[in-house]
Amino acid sequence: MNIQDLEDMGCGTSSATKDKKSEKALKAALVIQNWYRGYRARLKTRQRYALTIFQSIEYADEQGQLQLSNFFSFMLENYTRVQEKEPGLVTRLFGSSIQDKDRQDYLGLIEVPDSYCGPRLQFPLTFTDIDLLIEAFKQQQILHAYYVLEVLFETKKVLQQMPNFTHTSTSPSKEITICGDLHGKLDDLFLIFYKNGLPSVSNPYVFNGDFVDRGKNSMEILMILFVSFLVYPNDLHLNRGNHEDFMMNMRYGFTKEILHKYKMRSVLMPPIPMDGDRAEKKNKLGTTIVAQGIRTSGSFSEQLTKQEWEQVVDILWSDPRGKRGCYPNTNRGGGCYFGPDITAKILNKYQLKMLVRSHECKPEGYEICHDGKVITVFSASNYYEEGSNRGAYIRMSSGTTPRFFQYQITRATCFRPLYQRVNAIESSAIRMLKERMISRKTDLTRAFQLQDRNKSGKLSMGQWAFSMENVLGLNLPWRSLSSHLVTTDKDGNIDYMSGFQDVHIQKPVKEVQSTLIETVYRYRSDLQIIFNIIDSDHSGLISMEEFRSMWKLFKSHYSVHVDDSQFDELAERMDLNKDGSIDFNEFLKAFYVVHKFDKLNKSDNKLA
Incomplete structure (x- = not known):
């Protein structure tokens, strides 16, 4: 019997069946693959929207920070008038506790006890000290204040001898490593050094600023970078970021970290108009910054003009965008946006090939x-x-294209599926956005009601999105986010008050009007910074008179429309023991947002 006979008897059908099964399996695999690609794409879209929320709120907060800087400039500009009305408050706002002492005077105030078991640095520093410091910080040890001051003084001395612009060279056999924002995240720095090697003559680094704030190990990062810089001053380059600024540090955590770890404070305020001698001494210490062109009577070379100040802000705060030209950075409130034509013009002018910058979180x-x-x-x-x-x-390196190395420090989340990780990020972002909404509830409600001419309690999607953006100014995809924030009827109309149903600001005093509560909550970071400056004796208390005076000055500059009697009533009620003083930090803690539903990331509640 030959092969043809077997096929005629049906024995050849098994091959055809296998082919059909293989074809079906292939089609099924393609269907599953396409579904999974779509599923991941939807998750990535949700993650991208969440990152957009985080970034928009971050930039809005930075606008608030710049407004606070303007408040201190306002205080300077109106110094004489304010001093006549509130002399005690102005003294506490602008009086400097920095005295004209040299290095040994400061170091002589601090002793390193024999019981201290942390790293002991030896000056002049060597590579061994870098390694010693890193190993100590890996063990969560804290460098003693004595060594911190020594490193700071030595770093300042070396930096003062260097130009504002540094030059470095590479070759095909010698690369340079460029790092961006670290923001107090020490584990990221450890990982970079583990993967890429420690700084050295043969392994130079550039760190592009924003070393501090937000993360919990800003001081440790500074110490490692400064010690490395002192050992290799020609091979480790430190650029300033917008967070290397004491005003930013007071809002975003570095000042608080220093207080927590070292129980000491050095808050440097803009200079007040004073006699030339005292102003000159302060300038020699490098402790004054002239805000927006306000000058003391020191020499011209030591002062910033308004144009120079604006240039520094532009350098530290600007961002590239796809649109041509140069126009105001509306998201951050400072610096500018610059388009590809501006980049090309600057690079051609100075015969440069590329700009490597940081300042923006990228996924x-x-x-x-x-x-x-x-x-x-x-x-x-x-x-x-x-x-x-x-x-x-x-x-x-010279003559080669840049090489990028990515990483991500993972702990608990690395064992969780992607959808759970995205849900957690998304939930946190929506939570922040709802807190933003409730802090502007009165303004949002007024905007909604202006659109709702029929008083139906509902708006179209377009009307609702317009009102949200008009009041909050966050430049977010409101239509896509609506399912997370409000309820929509079968006709697609939005119940605009539903956005406030599961969240509210806790009132420390029930009788106080919601408008005042929202205002205090919205500006709580600014008020806390001002209070921490006023609290020069570190008592944690502020007198009722200072409390009222501070509010009036703040209200005047920020154009806050709240009746003073409301604030006075709130102040009286918050003085629990009636001793005429208020613990202002405790006062601010009394204003917090309560979420009715903590778990916002339900499986059927998606952004995309």
Whole structure:
């Protein structure tokens, strides 16, 4: 019997059946693959929207920070008038506790006890001290204040001898590593050094600023970078970021970290108009910053003009965008946006090939724009939330294209499925956004009601989105976010008050009007910074008179429309023991947002 006979008897059907089964399996695999790709794409879209919320709120807060800086400038401009009305308050706001002491005077005030078991640095510093410091910080040890001061004084001395712009060179056999924002995330720095090696003559680094704030180990990062800089001053380059600024530090955590770890404070305020001798001494110490062109009577060379001040702000706060030209940075409230034409013009003018900058969190740790001429690198992974973004650094050398190295510090989340990680990020972002909404409830309600001419309690999607953006100014995709924030009827109309149903600001006093509560909650960070400056004796208390005076000055500059009698009533009720003083930090803690539903990331509640 031959093969043909077997096929005629039906024995050949098994091959055809296998082919059909294989075809079905292939089609099923393609269907599953396409579904999974779509599923991941939807998750990535949700993650991208969450990151947009985080970033928009971050930039809005930075606008508030710049407004607070303007408040202190307002105080300076109106110094004479304010001093006549509130002399005690002005003295506490602008009086400096910094005295004209040299290095040994300060170090002589501090002793290192024999019981101290942390790292002991030896000056002049060597590579051994870098290694010693890193190993100590890995063990959560804290460097003693004596050594911190020594490092700071020595770093200041070396920096003062260097130009504002530094030059470095590479070769095909010698690369340079560029790192972006670290923001107190010490584990990211450890990982960079583990993967890329410690700084050395043969392994130079550039750190692009924003070393501090937000993370909990800003001091440790500064100490490692400063010690490395002192050992290799020609091979480790430190650029200033917008967070290397004492005003930013008071809002975003570095000042609080110093107080927690060292129980000491040095808050430097803009200079007040004073006699030339005292102003000159302060300038020699390098402790004064002239805000917006306000001058003391010191020499011209020691003061910033308004134009110079604006240039510094532009350098530290600006961001690239796809639109041509140079226009105000409306998101951050400071600096500018610059387009590809501006980049090309500047690079051509100074015969440069590329701009490598930082300052913006990117989901993948870096981003290339402006026809490859601008690179943004961001080295703090999990910046907003665990799993929110990767970190990256760049290696470059002469005649080669940049090489990017990505990473992400993971702990608990690394064992969770992607959808759970996205849900957690999304939930945190929506929670922050709802807190933003409730802090503007009165303004939002008024805007909704102006659109709701029929008094139906409902708006179209377009009307609701317009009102949200008009009041909050966050530049968010409101239509896509609506399912997380409000309820919608079968006709697609939005019940606009439903956005406030599951969240409210806790009232410390029931009788106080909601408008005042919202105002205090909205400006709580600004008020806390001002209070911490006023609290020069570190008592934690502020007198009722100072409390009222501070509020009146703040209200005047911020154009807050709240009746003084309401605030006075609130102040009286918050003085629980009736001793004429208020614990202002405790006062602010009394204003907090209560979420009715903590778990916002339900399986059927999606952004995309």
